[in-house]
Amino acid sequence: MNEALPSLTALKVFASCARNRSFTRAADELGITPGAVTQHIRALELWAGTPLFRRTGRSVLLTTKAEAALPLLTEGFGQIIQGAGLLRLEDEQAHVVSVTAPPTFAAKWLLSRLDAFREDHPEFDVWVSVDAQGPRGGKAQSDVYIRYGLDAGDEGIAEPLVHDEVVPVASPEFVERYGLGKGPTGLIAAPLLHYVSDKVDPSFPDWPAWFQAHGIASPVESTRGSRFDHPGLLIDQAVSGHGAALAKRILATPDILAGRLVPLFGDRTPVRSAYWISRPRGRTLRPPVQAFIDWIRTDVRTACPELH
Numbered sequence: 001m002n003e004a005l006p007s008l009t010a011l012k013v014f015a016s017c018a019r020n021r022s023f024t025r026a027a028d029e030l031g032i033t034p035g036a037v038t039q040h041i042r043a044l045e046l047w048a049g050t051p052l053f054r055r056t057g058r059s060v061l062l063t064t065k066a067e068a069a070l071p072l073l074t075e076g077f078g079q080i081i082q083g084a085g086l087l088r089l090e091d092e093q094a095h096v097v098s099v100t101a102p103p104t105f106a107a108k109w110l111l112s113r114l115d116a117f118r119e120d121h122p123e124f125d126v127w128v129s130v131d132a133q134g135p136r137g138g139k140a141q142s143d144v145y146i147r148y149g150l151d152a153g154d155e156g157i158a159e160p161l162v163h164d165e166v167v168p169v170a171s172p173e174f175v176e177r178y179g180l181g182k183g184p185t186g187l188i189a190a191p192l193l194h195y196v197s198d199k200v201d202p203s204f205p206d207w208p209a210w211f212q213a214h215g216i217a218s219p220v221e222s223t224r225g226s227r228f229d230h231p232g233l234l235i236d237q238a239v240s241g242h243g244a245a246l247a248k249r250i251l252a253t254p255d256i257l258a259g260r261l262v263p264l265f266g267d268r269t270p271v272r273s274a275y276w277i278s279r280p281r282g283r284t285l286r287p288p289v290q291a292f293i294d295w296i297r298t299d300v301r302t303a304c305p306e307l308h
Contacts, residue, residue, distance in 0.1 A: 006043070006044050006047045006048075007040070007043065007044070009040060010040040010041070010043050010044040010047075011044070011073055011077075012030070012077065013026060013030065013032075013036075013037055013040040013041060013044075014040070014041060014044055014052065014066075014073070015070065015073050015074060015077060016029050016030055017037065017041065017053065017060065018062055018066065018070050019074075021059045021060055021061070022058065022059055022060065023037045023038060023041070023060065024058075041053065048065070050063070050065060051063055052065070052066040053066065074281075074282075075281055075282040076282070077282075078280060078281055078282030078283065079282045079283075094286075095123055095124050095125060095288055096124070096125050096126075096127055096288060097124060097125070097126055097127070097143050097144060097286075097288040097289050097291070097292045098126075098127045098128075098129070098141070098142040098143045098144070099126055099127065099128050099129070099142060099143065099144045099145075099146065099292065100128075100129045100130070100131050100141070100142040100144070100145050100146070101128065101129075101130060101131075101145075101146040101147075102130065102131070102146065102147065102148050103130040103131075103232070104230065104231050104232040104251060105146060105148065105250075105251065105275065106128055106130050107232055108231075108232055108235065108251040108252075108254060108255075109250060109251060109253070109254060109300075110128065110146075110296075111128070112254045113254075113299055114126055114128075116295075116299065117292065117295050117296075117299075120291075120295060121288070121291050121292075121295070124287075124288040124291055124292070125288075126292060129141075129142065143279060143280075143283070143286070143288075143289045143292075144277065144278070144279055144289060144292060144293060145277070145278045145279070146161065146275060146276070146277050146278075147275070147276050147278070148164075148273060148274070148275050148276075149273055149274075149276065150201065150272055150273055150274075151276075152276040152278060153276070153278070156278035156279055156280050156281060157278060157279055157280075157281055158276050158277065158278035159276065159277060159278075160274045160275070160276055160277075161274070161275045161276055161277040161296065161297065161300060162250055162274065162275050162300045162301070162304060163270070163274045164201075164248055164249065164250060164270075164271050164273050164274055164275065165248075165249045165268050165269055165270045165271060165306075166204060166205055166246050166247065166248065166249065166268075166269040166271055167246070167247060167249050167252060167263045167264070167267060167268055167269075168184075168187075168210070168244055168245070168246055168247075168263070168264040168265065168267055169235075169238050169244065169245055169247050169252050169255075169256070169261040169262065169263055169264060170190075170238055170241075170243070170244040170245070170261065170262060170264060171238060171239055171240070171241040171260065171261060171262070172259065172260075172262055173241050174190070174238075174241045174243070174244065175262050175264070178190040178244075180244070180264055180265075183265065184214055184216060184264070184265050184267070185216060187211075187244055187264075188216070190243070190244055191225055191242065191243035191244070192207050192224070192225040192243050192244055192245075193225055193226055193227075193228065193234055193237050193238055193242065193243035193244065193245040194206065194207065194223075194225055194226065194227045194228070194234075195227075195228055195229075195231055195234045195245070195246065195247075196227045196228070196229055197229040197230075201271050201272055201273040202272075203270075203271040203272045203273075204246075204271050204273075205246060205269055206246070207223070207246065208223060210246060210269070213269070214267075225243055226242065226243065231247065231248055231251055232251070234247060235247050235251060235252055235255060235261070238261060239255055239260045239261055244264065246269075247261075249268070249304060250275060250300065250304060253303055253304055257303070268306070275300075277293065277296065277297075279293070
């Protein structure tokens with residue numbers, strides 16, 4: 001069998017070159033010299049009896065055969081890495097599920113709900129890290145990734161966790177002070193809080209667009225007020241009574257359920273983005289990982305059934 005297969009190191013070098021589209025970047029990633037990379041690729045091409053790359057200036061492109069082989073090799077290396085990791089996995093970590101989530105989702109939703117997971121599964125522990133992106137370049141460190149966006153990205157086995165919508169919210173005291181229980185026209189005289197970010201979904205409404213959609217002449221003051229590029233800060237300011245906000249429903253739900261925020265006028269504006277949950281390809285679905293995925297699916301759908 002050894003004679004029928006190429007060097008595992010050569011295959012690893014090939015996968016790195018293909019992913020980076022560069023021999024030089026592959027050398028940096030693997031900690032070897034560019035010359036060594038070239039030697040491994042030549043040996044692999046000699047074994048395969050066909051070129052694997054087409055050189056185009058500073059970058060390299062895969063040939064048709066190499067393009068077809070890459071996904072299988074990537075998955076295979078993922079399984080090898082996982083298998084080797086299981087050999088070294090400490091007994092005290094076998095019950096752990098590691099989760100990476102966007103900072104605001106972690107702070108506003110996940111951390112406030114983890115006690116429920118612990119009650120259902122006292123035998124498992126959740127380790128949480130924050131990152132707005134999913135795994136990059138095939139380098140998945142966590143068992144589960146949650147990300148927000150128009151799509152799930154191109155890495156991992158993914159599914160929508162919860163679709164998003166925008167709701168106007170304010171604190172109960174703010175609602176009473178400005179008479180918002182009587183209808184949306186009360187917002188004309190109320191301080192408004194604004195979410196502004198270059199990463200906002202284009203379908204996410206701002207206050208002038210919201211007024212227009214509800215047939216209300218947008219007041220001059222609709223563009224004035226405090227602005228935030230972080231949705232968590234926006235919600236915190238609304239909870240503190242500093243203004244009304246257009247908030248992501250899933251992030252505002254814990255404060256709504258706790259009575260710290262009131263959703264106004266029964267109004268809901270769907271947006272195109274969603275929260276996605278994914279796990280790296282090629283990994284065995286360990287019991288704590290499966291338990292967490294099943295739990296969070298049920299949790300968000302029970303708390304926000306209208307978002308599904």
